[in-house]
Amino acid sequence: MDVTILFAHISSSSSIIPIILGLVQYRRTTPDLKLISWLVITSATADVISLMLILNGFNTWPIANIFVIGQFVLLFFVFDHHLKKQYLKTVFVILVCFALLNYLFIQTANSFNTYTSYITGIFxxxxxxxxxxxxxxxxVVEKIYNLPMLWIAFGTLVYFSGTLFLFLFNNYxxxxxxxxxxxMWILHNVLNIIKNGFLAIGLWKNYKAASY
Amino acid sequence: MEELQSSIVLVIVLGTIGMLLLIAGMSLFIVLYQKRMLKEKKKQAERELEYQSQMIQMQLESQEQERKRIGADLHDSLGSLLWGAKVNASFLQRSIELKNSALDSYTELNYILDESINTVRRIAWDLTPDAFLYAGLSESVRKLCNQFDGKGIKIVFNEEGAEHWNDDRALQVFRIVQELVSNSLKHSQANLLHVSLSWQSGNLEVKLNDNGVGFKPDAGRNGVGLWNVEQRARQLQAKIHIGNPPICSGTEIVLQIPLHHDKE
Structure with missing residues (x-):
């Protein structure tokens, strides 16, 4: 099996644990972690669709670009749940409008929307x-490492810093x-696995806290 | 091809360094957070202690003011009324010639009035810190012991070294001794109580021991009094030890009080 495909499979599979953890506690969890559950479900769905498109010889960028926007929207609402600043919402609306315009008219759906990826990543x-x-x-808490959102923030930092560096280097x-x-895609998949790991830790911490 | 290989290595090296830096940053964040949290908790505990100390100080001051007010009221109102009753009784005795049982009743009334006047005067004196200011700690404790000595209990007072200590802290010590003596009289079932003051360098040791039934930490019985003693001891930064005397049964209470006062 091609190494790239192998890593793509591992990357897709890495979302299984956070999906299970998200679904198990979905009803009794907080809105921000509900969004994280949706994020891992969306990520896994996008991966499966992309894989099917690859196997059938279709272009995967339309799906990947949509996922980048969807991931941005979900993660923004996760952080907005805690930060609650009006100006952040304004920037968010502007960025979403730009991402849609970029998807439809500037870089178009059939090529990688690097602008969207950079801007939303930095944000x-x-x-x-x-x-x-x-x-x-x-x-806010006595033991910070037990706070689910800490791990979500760490996952976001690692994944988006890594992908930003990768995509910039790729362009170069x-x-x-x-x-x-x-x-580059192998490294991206490694980052995705790390991100899913952090999300799983966050969801696990929440599950553990709710169980006591 | 070689260029591509070196590019791959460069990406991996830079990426790894970046990731390691990120992980180090995240670990540092957790460590710094926990350190800050610990510092904040310590600060909060200090603030709570300070607040508690202020509250106790205010409570004790208010108790002292209340004692002073009750003392003054007793002296000025009830004392005056009793004096008035005594003067009127004397006037009656001088106006009407009393005989037999009426004379006996008058003598009894006069005795009761004298006792009442003396009791009111004594209570008012005890309650007023002015009396303490004049007498000082040693003399006040000696008076306290004499006051109860022989009334169902023998009280022996000893003093090693002698100093005239009469500031606010000394008054707190006196209130503690007052409460402990009162507790011993009420609850210990003892017939002998030793009270001693031992003046040491920079320290005063107050010791009370009786031969009663021993101390039982019963909140319902000793709650408020003992709480008062503990709070006053805390204000004085004193060490308090409650236990059994080394030889006989009963209770032994030892207080070590630092002397932060200007010697006269």
Missing amino acids: LILLAIAYLYRLMSNL LIEHQPGNHQY
Whole structure:
């Protein structure tokens, strides 16, 4: 089996644990973690559809680009649930409008929407940092490592910082060394596995806390 | 091809360094958070202790003011009324020639009035800190012991070294001794109580021991009095030990009080 496909399978499978954890506690969990459950379900669905499209020789970018926007929307509402700032909502609306315009008219659905990916990634990194700063200022819980949202913020930071670096480097490589840089997608899948791991820890912490 | 290989290595190296830095940052965040939380908890505990201390101080001050007010009221109102009754009784005795049982009743009335006047005067004196200011700690404790000595219990007072201590802290010590003596009289069933003051360098040791039934920490019985003693001891930064005397049965209470006062 091709290494890229193998990592794609592992990456897709890595969402199974957070999906189970999300569904098990869905009814009694907080709205932000409900959104995280939706995020992992969306991610797994996008992965399955992409895999089917690849196997049938179709372009996967339309689905991947839609997923980038969907992931941004879900994660924004997760952080907004805690930060609750009007100006963040305004920026969010502007970014979503831009992402849709980019999807439909600028970079179009059939190619990777790098602009959307960069801008939404940077915005989510800033949201995660703002959330962590707020945590540090307010000292909301005694043992921070038991707070589910800490792991969600860490997952967001790791995944979006990593993908931002990867995509920027990929663009640089394509410019200087044209060719098929499949290993970039392997690294992206590694980041996705790490992200799902963090999300699973967050959901597990919440499940454990609710069980006591 | 070689260029591509080195690019891959570069991406992996840079990516790994970046990830390691991120993980280090996240770990640092957790450590810093926990450190800050610990500091904040410590601060909060200190604030609570300070608040509690202020509340106790206010409560004790208010108790002292209330005692003073009751003392003054007793002296000025009830004392005056009793004096009035005594003057009127004397006037009656001088106006009407009393004989037999009427004379006996008058003598009895006069005795009761004298006793009442003396009791009111004594209670008012005990309640007023002014009396303590004049007498000082040692003299006040000696008076207290004399007052109850022989009334169902023998009270022996000893003093090692002697100092005239009469500030607010000394008054707190006196209130503690007052409460402990009163507790012993009410609950210990003892017939002998030793009270001693031992003046040491920078320290005063107050010791009370009786030969009664021993101390039982019963909140219903000793609750408020003992709470008062503990709070006053806390204000004085004193160490309090309640236990059994080394030889006989009964209760032994030892207080070690630091002397933060200007010696006269």
